[in-house]
Amino acid sequence: MHVSLPTKRSTRAAVALLAAGALMLTAAGCGGDDGDTVSGGPPPNTVQLPNLKGQKLQVTAVWTGTEQENFTKVLKEFEKRTGAKVSFVPSGDDMAGFVGSKVAGGAPPDVAMVGQVGVMREFAQKGWAKPLDAPARAQLAKNFSKGWQDLGSYQGKPYGVYFKASNKSLLWYNTSAFDYAGAKVPKTWPEFLKEAQLVSDSGTDAVAVGGQDGWTLTDWFENVYLSQAGPEKYDQLAQHKIKWTDPSVKKALETLAELWGTKGLVAGGRGGALHTAFPDSVTKTFGDKAEPEAGMVFEADFVAANVADAGAELDQDAQVFPFPAVGADAPVVTGGDVGVALKNTKAAQALLTFLASPDAGTIWAQSGGFISANKNVKFSAYPNASMRKIAQALIAAGNDFRFDMSDQAPASFGGKPAQGEWKALQDFLKNPRNVDGIQRQLERDAAKAYKN
Amino acid sequence: MSTATADGAATPGRASSAPPANGPSAKKPKSVMGTRPWLAAVFLLPALVLLGALVVYPIGYSVYRSLFDASGNGFVGLDNYQEMFSDDATKTAIKNNIIWLILAPTVSTALGLIFAVLTERIRWATAFKLVVFMPMAISMLAAGIIFRLVYEQDPDKGVANAMWVSVHDSFSESPPFPGAHPRPAAGTTESSSGAYTTNATLKAGSPTSLPLVAAKRDDISDAQDAKAAKPEAGKVTGTVWFDFTRGGLGKEGAIDKGEKAMAGLKVEAVKDGKVVGRATTAADGTYTLPAKAEGAQLRLPAWNFSEPYNGIDWLGPSLVTPAIIGSYVWIWAGFAMVLIAAGLAGVPRELMEAARMDGANEWQVFRRVTVPMLAPVLSVVVVTLMINVMKIFDLVYIIAPDPSKDDANVLALQLYQSSFGTDVNQGLGSAIAVLLLLLVMPIMIINIRRIRRESRR
Numbered sequence: 001m002h003v004s005l006p007t008k009r010s011t012r013a014a015v016a017l018l019a020a021g022a023l024m025l026t027a028a029g030c031g032g033d034d035g036d037t038v039s040g041g042p043p044p045n046t047v048q049l050p051n052l053k054g055q056k057l058q059v060t061a062v063w064t065g066t067e068q069e070n071f072t073k074v075l076k077e078f079e080k081r082t083g084a085k086v087s088f089v090p091s092g093d094d095m096a097g098f099v100g101s102k103v104a105g106g107a108p109p110d111v112a113m114v115g116q117v118g119v120m121r122e123f124a125q126k127g128w129a130k131p132l133d134a135p136a137r138a139q140l141a142k143n144f145s146k147g148w149q150d151l152g153s154y155q156g157k158p159y160g161v162y163f164k165a166s167n168k169s170l171l172w173y174n175t176s177a178f179d180y181a182g183a184k185v186p187k188t189w190p191e192f193l194k195e196a197q198l199v200s201d202s203g204t205d206a207v208a209v210g211g212q213d214g215w216t217l218t219d220w221f222e223n224v225y226l227s228q229a230g231p232e233k234y235d236q237l238a239q240h241k242i243k244w245t246d247p248s249v250k251k252a253l254e255t256l257a258e259l260w261g262t263k264g265l266v267a268g269g270r271g272g273a274l275h276t277a278f279p280d281s282v283t284k285t286f287g288d289k290a291e292p293e294a295g296m297v298f299e300a301d302f303v304a305a306n307v308a309d310a311g312a313e314l315d316q317d318a319q320v321f322p323f324p325a326v327g328a329d330a331p332v333v334t335g336g337d338v339g340v341a342l343k344n345t346k347a348a349q350a351l352l353t354f355l356a357s358p359d360a361g362t363i364w365a366q367s368g369g370f371i372s373a374n375k376n377v378k379f380s381a382y383p384n385a386s387m388r389k390i391a392q393a394l395i396a397a398g399n400d401f402r403f404d405m406s407d408q409a410p411a412s413f414g415g416k417p418a419q420g421e422w423k424a425l426q427d428f429l430k431n432p433r434n435v436d437g438i439q440r441q442l443e444r445d446a447a448k449a450y451k452n
Numbered sequence: 453m454s455t456a457t458a459d460g461a462a463t464p465g466r467a468s469s470a471p472p473a474n475g476p477s478a479k480k481p482k483s484v485m486g487t488r489p490w491l492a493a494v495f496l497l498p499a500l501v502l503l504g505a506l507v508v509y510p511i512g513y514s515v516y517r518s519l520f521d522a523s524g525n526g527f528v529g530l531d532n533y534q535e536m537f538s539d540d541a542t543k544t545a546i547k548n549n550i551i552w553l554i555l556a557p558t559v560s561t562a563l564g565l566i567f568a569v570l571t572e573r574i575r576w577a578t579a580f581k582l583v584v585f586m587p588m589a590i591s592m593l594a595a596g597i598i599f600r601l602v603y604e605q606d607p608d609k610g611v612a613n614a615m616w617v618s619v620h621d622s623f624s625e626s627p628p629f630p631g632a633h634p635r636p637a638a639g640t641t642e643s644s645s646g647a648y649t650t651n652a653t654l655k656a657g658s659p660t661s662l663p664l665v666a667a668k669r670d671d672i673s674d675a676q677d678a679k680a681a682k683p684e685a686g687k688v689t690g691t692v693w694f695d696f697t698r699g700g701l702g703k704e705g706a707i708d709k710g711e712k713a714m715a716g717l718k719v720e721a722v723k724d725g726k727v728v729g730r731a732t733t734a735a736d737g738t739y740t741l742p743a744k745a746e747g748a749q750l751r752l753p754a755w756n757f758s759e760p761y762n763g764i765d766w767l768g769p770s771l772v773t774p775a776i777i778g779s780y781v782w783i784w785a786g787f788a789m790v791l792i793a794a795g796l797a798g799v800p801r802e803l804m805e806a807a808r809m810d811g812a813n814e815w816q817v818f819r820r821v822t823v824p825m826l827a828p829v830l831s832v833v834v835v836t837l838m839i840n841v842m843k844i845f846d847l848v849y850i851i852a853p854d855p856s857k858d859d860a861n862v863l864a865l866q867l868y869q870s871s872f873g874t875d876v877n878q879g880l881g882s883a884i885a886v887l888l889l890l891l892v893m894p895i896m897i898i899n900i901r902r903i904r905r906e907s908r909r
Contacts, residue, residue: 180669182699198700201665203631203672212853263633264666271765274855275605291669418857419541419869426855 041366043077046376047139047357053083055347060091060098061113061337070367071113074360081354084347095119099342103128110348113163113337116407117151120338124154130344131157132352139356143374147399152338160338161356164364165373167394168300168333168404169223169323172307174285176317177204177295185321189224192324193258193265199295200264207259208294209266210281211273211429214422216299218406218414219333221425223298223323225252226402227331238405240450244442253428253435255326261432267294270429282306286318298323300335301371301390314386322393332397335404336373365391413449420445511889518882532883542884545861548773549891552844552862555774557837560781561830564788568796569818571789581793585786592783596850599779603766603851613763620761628716630759632667634752635695635704646754654688654721656746663695663705664714678713679736688741690750692717692733713737717756721745767852769859776851776860780844788833795829796822828906835899842892863888 063071068088075086089109091098096119102108108128114120123129132140137158140149144162152160171192173185181202186192196206210216226234229248236242237249259265266273267284276284282303284293287310297303307318322330339355341348354360361372365381371391382388394401406414406421413420421442428438521528536542567584571577587595604610607617633648634640640648640662654660659681678693694712695704702708713736721729721741729745766775799822807817823830845864852860863884871881 180698182697182701184699194700201635201696201700202698203666203668203696205631212855214854263636264631275765275767275853277853416869417854422854423858430855 043359043362043366046359047354048135049078049082049350049354050346051083052347052350055084055345057084057086057111057345057347057351058089058109059086059111059113059351060089060095060109062091062095062115063113064090067369070364070370073367074355074363077359077363078351078354082347082350084350086351096122099123099128103342108342110343110345111339111341111351113339114160115335115337117338117403118408118410120152120160120340121154123340123342124157124159128342129154129159129340130342130348131159132161132341133349136161136349136353136356139353143356143358143376145373145375145395145399147397147401148373151336151403152340160340161352162336162338162373163355163360165334165336165371165394166300166302167371167390168219168335169331169393170300170303170320170390171296171298171323172282172285172303172318172320173296174204174289174292174294174312174317175319176289177202177285177292180204181295183295186324187330189227189255189324189326193262196259196265196296197262204292204295205267206265206295207267208276208281208284208297209260209273209429210276210278210297210299211270211426212276212280213278214417214426215406215415216278216281217425217429218421219300219404220256220298221252221421222333222402222405223331224255224326225249225405226333227323227326227329228252228255230327231400231402234402234405238402238408240409240446240452244446245439249439249442250435252326253432253438256428257432257435260429270432273429274426279306279309283310286310286312289317301387304386305369315384318386320386320389329400332394332401333404334373334394334401335407409446410449413446420449514882514885514889518879518886520879522877522879524878528879532877532879533887535880536883536887541858541861541866542863544858545863545866548860548862549842549844551773552777552780552841553838556777556780556784556841556844557834559777560784560837561788561792561833563781563785564790564792564833565823565826565830567785567789568792569822571793572796581786581789584789587783588786590783592846593850595779595783596847599776599782599847600851600853602779603775605762605765605767607763610763610766612766617761617763620763624761626760627755627758629664629667629671629714629757632664632671632694632714632757635663635665637704638663640752643754646757647751649722649749649751651749653747654690654741654745654750656688656743657683657685659683660688660690660750661707662690662692662750662752664692665694665696667694667696667712667714672712672714675712675715676735676737677709678707678711679738680707681738681740684740686743688721688729688743688745690739691737692719692739692752693737718753720751720753721748722751723748727751767856769856772852772856772860776847779847779851780841784837784840788837791833792826792829795826799825831902835895835902838895839892839899842888842895863891 059075061068061071068090072088075088078084079086091112095112095114095116099108099112112123114123120129140152140158140161148162148165149158152158152162177199178184181199181204183195183198183202186195200206209220222234225237225248228251229237233242233246233248237244237246242248260270260273267281268276273281278299281294281297282299283306285295285297286292286307289312304314307314312318322332324330339352341352356374358372358374358376358378361370361374361377362381364370365372365377366383368383368387371387371394373394375395377391379388379392382391408414409421414422416422424438424442424445427441428434517524518532519527519529521531567581571580574580590598601609602611603613605613607613633642639651641651642648650660650662652660661681672694675694678691681689681691683689691707692714693707694714695702695707697708697711702711713733715733715735715737717733717739719731719733719739719741720727721744723745728748729741731739731741733739765771803821803825804817807821812820843864844862845868848860848862848865849868857865867881867884867888870884871878
């Protein structure tokens, strides 16, 4: 785990995989409790599906291991209800490459679960993806907020169903460190800084930052920027309609510098943070219960897996709170996997209809390691309090969430190690006083990547 | 073709024997070049096709591709080359390639030479050679992962730092409160070395107290409660304490009930840059300095708070390239040793014996006899390694962590990063490939000349 994986996607996939695995283990560990919770109960039956007896369907996704197992449960239920036969093909990390080669060969899979919004748009633009039919659209409209519907659309037409979501606006804290310091859960950025200072004064560095992986830093920036500058500016910056030299970016960087540039708030100092890979930042926070190296760590719901790896118990040793509000509202930055049809068949559309229903979401939610953006998936379906809280925060955001900005950007700016935004923010972590220089660096790289 | 027929012109009717349908020509054995050029061509064909498809065509296509833009449709002339040379990443890559080219082959060859000469003399030579040669059996990728761990910063994980730290720590005693520091509001200045000096001056009879924070739980858990120092006539006194109450309820800068004393801290009184008094805080956090500390500033030396020594930042921006070269040497020194040892076996013993008889010492024998005799082998090893090093990629790709990947960049890595992935420019990548080819060329030419010279001998 010390060797960081070369791509963001694979890291996340691995991490998410571990998350699912870990949650399975904890679920299994609880043994007797399982019967009492809703987890394991039969899923609701709310959606009408056509009879597809004898039809064959191929689905591809990046998921492997436990995630694949849980997704297979969802597919099994679909088979039971429709009589179709569904086969699952793991795509590997490069979904665009995999689907591209299959399309070129004339035999694309029926449905693909795509991890990046940019890739989905690319599929739609090339005509590989097919728009949703009426029943699927009806389910989508019933169960998803407009924000998620728009995210699955291209040029006004709905193409995709966000079946699996992740909430990237979370801070995880070590309960013993907070208890020793007498710190409380903060709601706003100034409160957050105050509590961080208190934790630091008590002798535990406040926040572990996994600065060796650039994507954790872009997620920090996105949360601060979304809350401070607001969703409109966020969208403009994501499309590079405003420059990175904009005063709003300056303000957000200065706000981040309040945390990154203050002695004792970043675990191991700034140099130490640059040597910390994402999994290590979680270990620093939860590895040593008696005297942790850091009190808090920031990242999405997949942190749950690393918490378990570090030997800590979710809900008990580790708890979670939403990213504090920097501006008027607390930010909700998300990621997610969107299902799109690559063949316009009745079976493919029926599967997307099913994935858009609360029935499908409930099945995986009960198995753990899964957050649904479907507002009709009952919170009681989640196996523990932390996951429930994360899901609630995601649904409560309504339309006011935004998709991970760096995942929307061209890969050379937002998605590659040692270049673009990843590198610039690492340089910023190294020297948080150099706001103007970093802005110029970001703008130069962005202009090159967006070609405008 | 024309030369071939010209050679055969001595024999009348040769030209007519060239067509393939000519049966009787088989009866007249001729020299290969002189007869049946089509046969020569048939025999050459597989090699030509393979060479053409696998070497010539890719080179030609790379050159051609380097003149086009990212999509491959728009002709851009030499723009890719211009972009390449104006890019800082490529400049760093070229610089690093030069460092690699100089350091890696010479160090590997020097070590190989030393190993080869020394193993000649020892009893377990084969076993030793086996051990040194062993890394050659490990793939570059695996070696990269191994060295990523070796160079890990945390001394508990990285072998390199574990050794370095244990050597370092055996010469120093451990500080009382690593990581602690005064409250920012306490009116102190931090020096670059990490010592804190009060801005106010000390006064006899009026205690000067200093609030600190961020003491580690283990370090403070057994401490007594802090006591305010009593004013003593003719003496400078004060308290150093842990100014932290759970929940931030205490008053900052005041010794609240239950706040702990920080014992064992070294304090100094500094006047005009000179230390005029020294003390160590007592169990209740108080210190007493002599009267001459009056008017001086209170200083807490950096030693009090120094974090446990964390070793060298091997994979930081400045050391990353030498560190990776170290891993390369680990792999290739064995290769150099084996070749040199083979060359050494061919060196006539009598020459060395003769030199020794003439009174040369071992160093002189090595320097004046062995090395010159080995020169051809040494140059083969160095040139081979140089060509090998030009295209170095895997070790850098794997060992360098993201934040210092830029600083460790080499041309092959830059080529890969600009060519493969979703949002890339293969035109630029091809331009880098062409540059790499041009840079390898001189070494190839030297190598080919040398081979020719040797075959002529």
